[in-house]
Amino acid sequence: MGGVNTIWQVYPLGATGAPIRDWSEAGADEHRLRRLLPWLGHAAGLADSLLLGPIFASSSHGYDTLDHRAIDPRLGTEADFDDLVAAAGELGLGIILDGVFNHIAQGHPLEDHVARNEDGSPRLFEGHGGLLELDHSDPVVIDYITDTLTHWLERGAAGWRMDAAYRMEPSVWERILPPVKKAFPDAWFLGEVIHGDYPSFTGIDRLDSITQYELWKAIWSSLTDENLFELDWTLQRHAQLLESFTPNTFIGNHDVERIASTLGQRRAAMAAVLLFTLPGIPSIYAGDEFGWLGTKAEGFAADDPLRPPLPPSPADAIDPASEQILTIYRWGANLRREHTWLQNAQVETADLSNTTMTYRVHGEGREMTVDLDLTADSAVVSLDDQIIWRLPEIDG
Numbered sequence: 001m002g003g004v005n006t007i008w009q010v011y012p013l014g015a016t017g018a019p020i021r022d023w024s025e026a027g028a029d030e031h032r033l034r035r036l037l038p039w040l041g042h043a044a045g046l047a048d049s050l051l052l053g054p055i056f057a058s059s060s061h062g063y064d065t066l067d068h069r070a071i072d073p074r075l076g077t078e079a080d081f082d083d084l085v086a087a088a089g090e091l092g093l094g095i096i097l098d099g100v101f102n103h104i105a106q107g108h109p110l111e112d113h114v115a116r117n118e119d120g121s122p123r124l125f126e127g128h129g130g131l132l133e134l135d136h137s138d139p140v141v142i143d144y145i146t147d148t149l150t151h152w153l154e155r156g157a158a159g160w161r162m163d164a165a166y167r168m169e170p171s172v173w174e175r176i177l178p179p180v181k182k183a184f185p186d187a188w189f190l191g192e193v194i195h196g197d198y199p200s201f202t203g204i205d206r207l208d209s210i211t212q213y214e215l216w217k218a219i220w221s222s223l224t225d226e227n228l229f230e231l232d233w234t235l236q237r238h239a240q241l242l243e244s245f246t247p248n249t250f251i252g253n254h255d256v257e258r259i260a261s262t263l264g265q266r267r268a269a270m271a272a273v274l275l276f277t278l279p280g281i282p283s284i285y286a287g288d289e290f291g292w293l294g295t296k297a298e299g300f301a302a303d304d305p306l307r308p309p310l311p312p313s314p315a316d317a318i319d320p321a322s323e324q325i326l327t328i329y330r331w332g333a334n335l336r337r338e339h340t341w342l343q344n345a346q347v348e349t350a351d352l353s354n355t356t357m358t359y360r361v362h363g364e365g366r367e368m369t370v371d372l373d374l375t376a377d378s379a380v381v382s383l384d385d386q387i388i389w390r391l392p393e394i395d396g
Contacts, residue, residue, distance in 0.1 A: 004188045004209075006336050007283035008043040008094070010373045011053035011254040012036065014307030015286060018074040021300070024276045026081055031076040035310070039286075040363060042314040044091040046333040049188075051096040051161060055081070062098075063302070064105035064131055068148045078155075085156035086204040091312055094158030101145045103131045105109065109368055113138045125167065134290055136172045144323050146176050153184045164174040165191030165201060165210075173206040181205075197245040212238070212247035219251055219274050220259060222340065223267045228372050230348045233367060235278070235359065239347055239362060242279055246344055249280035251288065258287070258294035262268050265291050265321075265396030269328050273379045273391060275327050276332030277361060279380055286310065289329035290322035291396070324394050331389060339383075341366060 013020060017030035033055065043050050054062030057070040071081055085095050103125035104110055114132040115123040125131035134141050149160060177189060191207040198210045218234035219254075221227070241247055251271045253261045260268040268291065275282045287294075287308070294306045310316045318326065336342060347364035352358075355374040360367055369382040379391040 003006060003048045003186070004096075004281055005052050005340060006047040006096070006333060007049045007248070007281065008047040008286060009051040009053070009250075009253060009283050010036065010286040010310070011062075011307045012055050012075055013053065013072070014254075014304070015310045016075065017092070017309040018072075020304065020332035025176060029072065031299075032074060033071070033080040033084055035312075036084060037352075039310060040084075040088055040091055044088075044093050046289065046329060048092060049094045049096055049158065050088055054100065054163075056100045056383075058132065059105045059107075063100050065100045066105050066108050068099065068101075068144075069151060070162060071212040081152050082155065082338070089304050093186075095101075095156065096159040096161055097144075097152055097157050098161045098163055099148070100163040101134065102167045103133045103238045104124070106130055106132065108132075110134060110141060110144060113140050113144075124167060125164065127217075133167065136175075142172075142175050143284075146180060149176070150183060151178045151283070153180070153187055158186070159188030159190070161192065162172060162193050163206065163208065164393045166193040168197060168207060170197075170201045171306070173201070178205050197283075198241055198247070200356070201212060202245040207369070209246055209248045211253075212241070212280060215247070215278070216250055216256070216279075219271050219388075222260050222273060223263055223374065226355050228354060230373070231274075232352050232355065232359075235347055236347060238279070242344060242346070247280045248283055249278060250283045250285065254285065255281070255303065258292055258306065258396075259292045259295055260325075261293045261295050265325065266394045268378055269325060269391060269394045270372065270374075270377065272328050272332060273370065273372075273381070274324040276335055277342070277368060277381060279342060279347055279361060281343060282332075284329060284334065289326050291325040305311075321395055324368050327392070339366065339368070342368070 018032050056065050056254055057067040057072050058064050071078055086239045088095055090247045113135055115135040117123050123133045125133050178340040189207045190209045191201050193201055193210045201207050201210050214234055215238055218231045222231035259271050296302050299307055341364040347361045347363045350358045350360050360369050371380040381389040
């Protein structure tokens with residue numbers, strides 16, 4: 001397993017302003033992937049890994065893949081990808097790619113190797129007519145996935161996020177990953193699993209980590225409803241998961257409403273404190289560190305507000321309000337760099353009420369204590385009984 005400690009996640013099609021549905025607006029020779037280059041320094045200041053949303057040829061939003069071996073023409077070329085990997089590597093950033101291997105779009109080369117219903121019709125992914133689920137009992141499918149993973153790791157990728165892994169049998173990874181892990185022992189493999197038996201997806205011959213949706217839900221729900229007992233219950237479950245694997249923790253991603261829209265800026269800042277002080281592998285969704293807002297819309301464009309274009313450079317995203325939030329994220333990123341033991345630490349609740357909570361995180365002879373008070377929207381972080389940080393005042 002690779003040394004992934006903290007992740008900055010970006011959705012390239014949205015971040016670079018690529019047209020999602022109307023390809024007539026795509027233009028020629030846009031090389032939009034290069035628009036991420038000015039953001040690499042910012043990303044490296046917050047994380048050691050850059051998780052790219054889908055960059056492969058697709059029909060629209062990227063999760064309807066047409067060719068896993070080709071860069072989406074709306075984003076550019078393989079040369080653009082190579083340059084992005086090289087520039088990121090110079091800053092110590094590993095590139096994690098987003099692979100959709102549960103389903104494909106109509107027109108994909110594997111269209112004749114999809115799963116079938118009893119009546120012989122193609123099995124659709126969650127009712128989406130244009131998304132066909134692959135038949136993972138088919139050796140052709142297994143070989144294709146294995147070869148695709150290897151192809152991009154050879155080109156410099158550091159790992160993979162497996163989209164919709166929850167729709168695939170956990171054991172299927174034992175037919176895919178062993179030769180890949182043997183060839184690339186430092187590569188890291190993350191699975192998108194929303195609910196269910198998280199540990200069953202992980203193991204030596206399976207995935208390394210799983211998206212911790214249970215903790216994401218508990219964080220925003222507890223802070224919204226002022227019911228920290230929910231967070232305490234989930235932290236007990238989180239501690240059990242840590243005995244099997246290290247979960248990927250988050251308070252935002254490309255599929256969920258922005259944490260600042262859900263909680264407001266002050267409580268979103270408290271959520272960030274939780275993200276950076278709890279065990280796991282935290283990921284930051286691009287824009288959350290500036291306090292960006294975004295709520296789901298309706299219909300085919302429901303996720304568009306969650307996936308806006310990035311400004312030309314990080315400097316263009318900073319104003320007095322966003323600087324307040326960014327300061328907290330920079331503190332959290334530095335905390336994780338300095339205290340890597342937090343990743344696999346133990347966590348326990350020391351004091352609890354609806355609106356107050358004290359939890360302790362300990363490992364390698366160190367102990368971090370976090371005191372939360374929702375009545376005052378305050379958070380105090382101590383290390384080995386010495387206060388090292390207090391949540392500053394946040395507007396909004």
